[in-house]
Amino acid sequence: MLAQGDQATKTAPVTISLGTRVIRDISCGGIFCMVVGTDNVLVGWGSNTGTIFADGTTTIRTTPSVVNKGSMPASKQILDIETTTTLSAIQCLLDDGNLWGWGVNTYGAVRIVFCVFNTRLVTTQ
Numbered sequence: 712m713l714a715q716g717d718q719a720t721k722t723a724p725v726t727i728s729l730g731t732r733v734i735r736d737i738s739c740g741g742i743f744c745m746v747v748g749t750d751n752v753l754v755g756w757g758s759n760t761g762t763i764f765a766d767g768t769t770t771i772r773t774t775p776s777v778v779n780k781g782s783m784p785a786s787k788q789i790l791d792i793e794t795t796t797t798l799s800a801i802q803c804l805l806d807d808g809n810l811w812g813w814g815v816n817t818y819g820a821v822r823i824v825f826c827v828f829n830t831r832l833v834t835t836q
Contacts (some may be wrong), residue, residue: 716774722747729754729775738801740794745778745801747789753778753803755830761815 732748739745740824743757755764764772765779787805794801800814 718771718773721742727756727775730836736789736792738792738794740799743772743794743799744794745794747792747803752783753780753789753792758799763799763801763814765813766812781813 729746729748731783731802732750732752734746735749737744742760743755743763745753745755747753754775754777755778756775759769759772761829762769764776765781783803785806787807789803790806791804792801800812802810802812804810
């Protein structure tokens with residue numbers, strides 16, 4: 712899950728290259744990572760279980776790949792991104808207050824992570 716183009720174990724820290732993209736937020740699940748840049752582009756790498764890259768495949772991404780945001784409003788900024796650690800699900804909080812989620816929804820995981828957002832919002836007020 713180190714976005715190096717392979718699945719080899721690394722025994723020392725390595726740079727994960729995202730080009731010139733400046734990272735605003737990062738969240739890693741147990742088998743994948745997602746970042747959102749200041750350009751509002753969502754990029755991820757790792758397992759694609761549950762088609763978390765929203766491309767209709769389950770192809771593993773060994774290098775950073777742009778995530779299809781589907782019908783998420785392009786004019787809205789992603790304020791926060793959360794991933795689940797045991798299931799492949801992603802949730803994004805937009806600047807209009809709407810929560811978007813996709814991926815594996817076993818046990819209603821797409822809804823469960825809302826509690827994480829809610830807790831974060833309450834504790835920062």
